[in-house]
Amino acid sequence: MSRTALSRACYYMRRPHITVAVCICAVLSVPAIRYIESLRCNTFYEMNEPNARATPLQIAPTIPGHVIFDRDSLGWMRRHLQPPPDKPVSASFCLHLLRLYGKNATFQHPTLKTGDTILAVLTNDTASASFFGAPHSLRTTYGVRFPSDKSESGRTALEVDAHRDHTLAVLSELGVPLSFPVTVNNERLSLSEVLKDSIATFHLQQKELAWTATAYILLLPPHREWTNRFGERFTFDQLISELLSRPLHKDSCSGTHLLVALTLAARANDINSFLTEPMRLRLHRFLDAAVTAACETQQADGSWLPTWNRALHESASPPRSATIDGPIDRLLVTGHLTEWLLYLPRQHQPHLSTFERAAKWLQAELVKALPTKDDAVLCPYAHAFGVLQTLSPDMPPALPHPTADG
Ligand SMILES: [Zn+2]
Ligand SMILES: [Zn+2]
Numbered sequence: 474m475s476r477t478a479l480s481r482a483c484y485y486m487r488r489p490h491i492t493v494a495v496c497i498c499a500v501l502s503v504p505a506i507r508y509i510e511s512l513r514c515n516t517f518y519e520m521n522e523p524n525a526r527a528t529p530l531q532i533a534p535t536i537p538g539h540v541i542f543d544r545d546s547l548g549w550m551r552r553h554l555q556p557p558p559d560k561p562v563s564a565s566f567c568l569h570l571l572r573l574y575g576k577n578a579t580f581q582h583p584t585l586k587t588g589d590t591i592l593a594v595l596t597n598d599t600a601s602a603s604f605f606g607a608p609h610s611l612r613t614t615y616g617v618r619f620p621s622d623k624s625e626s627g628r629t630a631l632e633v634d635a636h637r638d639h640t641l642a643v644l645s646e647l648g649v650p651l652s653f654p655v656t657v658n659n660e661r662l663s664l665s666e667v668l669k670d671s672i673a674t675f676h677l678q679q680k681e682l683a684w685t686a687t688a689y690i691l692l693l694p695p696h697r698e699w700t701n702r703f704g705e706r707f708t709f710d711q712l713i714s715e716l717l718s719r720p721l722h723k724d725s726c727s728g729t730h731l732l733v734a735l736t737l738a739a740r741a742n743d744i745n746s747f748l749t750e751p752m753r754l755r756l757h758r759f760l761d762a763a764v765t766a767a768c769e770t771q772q773a774d775g776s777w778l779p780t781w782n783r784a785l786h787e788s789a790s791p792p793r794s795a796t797i798d799g800p801i802d803r804l805l806v807t808g809h810l811t812e813w814l815l816y817l818p819r820q821h822q823p824h825l826s827t828f829e830r831a832a833k834w835l836q837a838e839l840v841k842a843l844p845t846k847d848d849a850v851l852c853p854y855a856h857a858f859g860v861l862q863t864l865s866p867d868m869p870p871a872l873p874h875p876t877a878d879g
Contacts, residue, residue: 558581732763
């Protein structure tokens, strides 16, 4: 501390009323600044009410054919992929259950009795606080948020979204309309408030973009642009360009969520054109290269390694997962990657044999892995089993019903 600062501190200590006055001013200034900030943001927000679809676009897998599985084996797997009745589960676990079995599913669980109950737990803060130990939703200046940052939420990690806009994206995939009720602080709002908060705080440089993009692709077209709280406008061309620039090997699950978002964009653009022609062509060129890389890197046993995407980023730095290739990592990547392939537009689809080899490997791995599965984790198993259900003609599909169109 400098001599001047020291003598100033001694001066204030001898005059406590000045110290108290300074402290009061400092404390009062924080809420004042927050209030001014909220006024500024509210002004922008109300000027830019997002144009969105009442119900999300539904984009189902397009598969080249069916693979025959042993029904008993699939039934056995399904019995292992249930919410554990005696252990806490996370919001991410709930979202994977919903994706896997749908809103009409029933479960042998004291609280999560049906898919609709899971939906209610995720969208009502009293129910989520009771189930997870802290609420899954949060009222914000701009609407409602399902926080993905633990510091924004509560006391546990269970209630937090694993990825930014994870809940919004999954509910959109399931076809939940924006009018669906979301209750926060006893206030009955709707899912559209969650989209509003997401758009208000959107930025192209946000760390995770795959789930945000998935939600926007399903919820915004035919509208081509949206505006955040600073009045910055964004188009789908900009969003797709940013997704294409992100190295797959640095993203979650070996980049497969980025690939799913890009694939959904290509499919949705065929229904409601929202990309310029140069961007549409660029997107399809990339998908073509990605499918070629996937087919070339499929292992002889039908699986994929976490490093499968290296060929797409040869000049890139070493992949995050370069040294991770345990059985669960390979199960996670193979399940995710095959699921992505199921959504490709028909002109990019690999031969049925690619699916058959992958499915055969996934089935064998699940038989080995499920008896010792960690009850807290569902993701690697859920994507793998979802693929088997979708490819099987005898099982109700895990993902939305396959369609005949592209
Ligand atoms: Zn994943
Ligand atoms: Zn997952």
